[in-house]
Amino acid sequence: xxxxxxxxxxxxxxxxxxxxxxxxxxxxxxxxxxxxxxxxxxxxxxxxxxxxxxxxxxxxxxxxxxxxxxxxxxxxxxxxxxxxxxxxxxxxxxxxxxxxxxxxxxxxxxxxxxxxxxxxxxxxxxxxxxxxxxxxxxxxxxxxxxxxxxxxxxxxxxxxxxxxxxxxxxxxxxxxxxxxxxxxxxxxxxxxxxxxxx
Amino acid sequence: xxxxxxxxxxxxxxxxxxxxxxxxxxxxxxxxxxxxxxxxxxxxxxxxxxxxxxxxxxxxxxxxxxxxxxxxxxxxxxxxxxxxxxxxxxxxxxxxxxxxxxxxxxxxxxxxxxxxxxxxxxxxxxxxxxxxxxxxxxxxxxxxxxxxxxxxxxxxxxxxxxxxxxxxxxxxxxxxxxxxxxxxxxxxxxxxxxxxxxxxxxxxxxxxxxxxxxxxxxxxxxxxxxxxxxxxxxxxxxxxxxxxxxxxxxxxxxxxxxxxxxxxxxxxxxxxxxxxxxxxxxxxxxxxxxxxxxxxxxxxxxxxxxxxxxxxxxxxxxxxxxxxxxxxxxxxx
Numbered sequence: 001x002x003x004x005x006x007x008x009x010x011x012x013x014x015x016x017x018x019x020x021x022x023x024x025x026x027x028x029x030x031x032x033x034x035x036x037x038x039x040x041x042x043x044x045x046x047x048x049x050x051x052x053x054x055x056x057x058x059x060x061x062x063x064x065x066x067x068x069x070x071x072x073x074x075x076x077x078x079x080x081x082x083x084x085x086x087x088x089x090x091x092x093x094x095x096x097x098x099x100x101x102x103x104x105x106x107x108x109x110x111x112x113x114x115x116x117x118x119x120x121x122x123x124x125x126x127x128x129x130x131x132x133x134x135x136x137x138x139x140x141x142x143x144x145x146x147x148x149x150x151x152x153x154x155x156x157x158x159x160x161x162x163x164x165x166x167x168x169x170x171x172x173x174x175x176x177x178x179x180x181x182x183x184x185x186x187x188x189x190x191x192x193x194x195x196x197x198x
Numbered sequence: 199x200x201x202x203x204x205x206x207x208x209x210x211x212x213x214x215x216x217x218x219x220x221x222x223x224x225x226x227x228x229x230x231x232x233x234x235x236x237x238x239x240x241x242x243x244x245x246x247x248x249x250x251x252x253x254x255x256x257x258x259x260x261x262x263x264x265x266x267x268x269x270x271x272x273x274x275x276x277x278x279x280x281x282x283x284x285x286x287x288x289x290x291x292x293x294x295x296x297x298x299x300x301x302x303x304x305x306x307x308x309x310x311x312x313x314x315x316x317x318x319x320x321x322x323x324x325x326x327x328x329x330x331x332x333x334x335x336x337x338x339x340x341x342x343x344x345x346x347x348x349x350x351x352x353x354x355x356x357x358x359x360x361x362x363x364x365x366x367x368x369x370x371x372x373x374x375x376x377x378x379x380x381x382x383x384x385x386x387x388x389x390x391x392x393x394x395x396x397x398x399x400x401x402x403x404x405x406x407x408x409x410x411x412x413x414x415x416x417x418x419x420x421x422x423x424x425x426x427x428x429x430x431x432x433x434x435x436x437x438x439x440x441x442x443x444x445x446x447x448x449x450x451x452x453x454x455x456x457x458x459x460x461x462x463x464x465x466x467x468x469x470x471x472x473x474x475x476x477x478x479x480x481x482x483x484x485x486x487x488x489x490x491x492x493x494x495x496x497x498x499x500x501x502x503x504x505x506x507x508x509x510x511x512x513x514x515x516x517x518x519x520x521x522x523x524x525x526x527x528x529x530x531x
Contacts, residue, residue, distance in 0.1 A: 010239075011236055011239075015257075017257060020258070032259075032260075034258050034260060034263065037256050037258055037260075037263045038256065038257070039252075039253070039254040039255070039256055039263070039264055039266040040254045040255045040256070041240050041245070041252065041253070041254035041255075041266070042239075042240050042254070043254060043255040046238050047236075047238040047239040047240050048239070048240075049236075049239050049240050049254075050254075051254075051266060053266055062271055062272060062275045065275055065279055066274075066275050066278050066279060067350075068345070068346045068347070068349060068350055068366065069349075069350070069354070069359070069362060069363050069366050070350055070354060070359065071359075071363075083359075085360070085363070086359055086360070086363045087363075088363060088366045088367050088370050089370075090346065090366075090370060091450055092278070092346075092463075094456075095271060095274050095456065095459055095460050095463060096271045096272070096274055096275045096278070097271055098267055098268055098269050098270075098271045098272065099266070099267060099268075100262070100263055100265055100266075100268070100456070112374065113450070180233075180234065181234040181235070181236055181237075183236065183239060183241055183242065184241070184242055184243070186242050186252075186266075186267075187242075187266075187267055189242075189243075190267055190269050190272075
C-alpha cells in the first residue's frame with residue numbers, strides 16, 4: 001500500500017483558509033477546535049509566506065510514542081489515527097507533537113481537557129468504516145469512499161497536496177522544475193526525516 | 199472632423215497595444231527565466247536554524263497555533279520515554295533494594311531499653327492531621343503519577359487497553375483534585391514544623407555519627423534530628439517545586455508557551471520521582487524499620503525510652519517545661 005502524506009506548496013498558498021473551513025465542515029469539528037490551520041510567516045513584510053498545516057501523520061509518530069494509554073495506531077496507509085475510547089485527555093501528545101496538531105475540547109474544571117481530536121487524514125477512526133459511531137467521533141472517512149482528504153481536494157490553487165507520498169513529491173518536483181523555484185516541502189524533514197530533493 | 203480625429207487616435211492606440219502585446223511575451227519570458235520571485239521569502243530551514251522553530255500569524259482564535267513547527271517536541275519525547283523512565287526506575291527500585299539490604303543487615307531498630315510503659319506526647323492531633331493529609335494525598339498522587347510513566351509498560355499488558363484507560367482516567371482526576379489538599383498540607387506542614395527544623399550544628403554531628411542507623415549509638419537530637427530535617431526540607435522544597443510546576447500543568451497555556459509546559463512537565467516528573475524514592479525510606483523507618491516509631495504519628499504518644507534514645511535533647515526540653523509549670527496544672531497538650 002501507498003504511504004500517504006501531506007505536502008503544502010507554500011509558493012502557491014494564498015491564505016484563503018478554505019482548507020480550514022472545508023475540514024471543519026466535512027468532519028463536523030466541534031467549536032473551538034481546528035484540525036487544520038494556515039500560518040502566515042512574516043505577515044505583511046517582504047517574503048511573506050503562508051503554510052497550511054495539520055497533523056503530518058509522521059513516521060515514528062511522537063504522539064504515539066509518548067501516549068500513556070497507547071491509544072494511537074498507524075494504518076497500512078501510514079495514517080496516524082487514535083482511539084477516542086482510550087484517550088484520557090492528558091495532553092502529552094500536544095507537548096511531543098512538532099506541528100501542534102492535537103486539539104482538546106475544554107471540559108469541566110481548570111484547564112481539564114476532553115478527549116483529543118486531530119486530523120484523521122479524512123480516514124475516520126478505529127471504528128467500523130462509514131458508521132455513525134465513527135462519524136460522530138472522528139468525522140468523515142473519505143479514504144474508505146476512495147477519496148482524498150477534503151482540504152487537499154478542494155484547494156483552489158492546488159497548493160495543498162495529499163496522496164501517495166511518492167506521487168505528490170513527484171508532482172511538486174515537476175512544478176519546481178517548471179517554474180524554477182520552490183521553498184521545499186514544509187515540515188517534511190521533521191515529520192518524515194526526508195525532504196523532497198530538487 | 200472631431201470624430202475622425204478621435205477614431206485616428208483610437209486606432210493608433212490600438213496598434214500600439216497590439217505591438218506591445220505581440221512583443222511582450224518575449225520580454226516577459228526573458229525576465230522570468232532565471233528570476234526567482236520568491237527569493238526574498240522566508241525559508242523553513244533558515245528559520246529552524248536560527249530560531250529552532252517556525253511561527254507566524256493565524257486568523258483563528260487559538261493564537262498558540264501560530265507556532266508552525268517545534269522540533270523540541272522530539273527532545274521532550276526523548277526525556278519522557280527514556281530519561282525519566284530510567285531515572286524513575288533506578289530511583290524507586292534502587293531505594294527499595296537499598297531498604298531491603300538495610301533490613302537484612304541492620305534488622306529492625308529496637309528500643310535498647312525496651313518499652314518503659316510511660317509515654318510522652320510527640321505530635322498533637324493537628325500535627326498528625328497535617329501529616330496524614332499530606333501523606334494520604336501524596337500516596338495517591340505518587341501512584342497516579344507513576345501510572346502515567348510506567349503504567350503503559352507494567353499495568354497495561356496485564357489488564358488490557360480498556361481497563362487500563364478506566365484506571366488512568368480515575369488516576370488523572372484523582373491527581374488533578376488531590377493536588378489541592380496536598381498543597382494545603384505542604385503549607386500547614388511548613389507552618390507547624392519549620393521552627394523545629396532550622397538546621398543547626400548538632401545536625402551535622404548527628405549525620406556524621408550515622409544517626410544511630412548505621413552504628414548502634416544514639417547521637418543526641420532535639421525534636422527533629424538531622425535526618426528528619428533533611429526529610430522535612432525535601433518535602434517542603436520538593437512540594438513547592440511540584441506545586442508550581444503542577445499548577446502550570448493544570449492550567450495549560452494559561453500563562454505558558456509550549457516550551458514552558460515541556461519544562462514544567464520535566465521538573466514535575468523528576469522531582470516527583472525523587473520524592474517518591476525519599477518517601478519510601480521515610481515510610482520504612484517510620485513503620486517496620488524501627489520499634490516504637492510509628493506511635494509518633496499513630497497515637498501521637500511515644501514511649502519514653504524511645505524518646506530518650508532518639509530525641510534525648512527534646513525529652514529534656516519537654517521535662518524542663520513540665521517542671522517549670524505550677525503544680526497541679528497539666529500541660530495543655
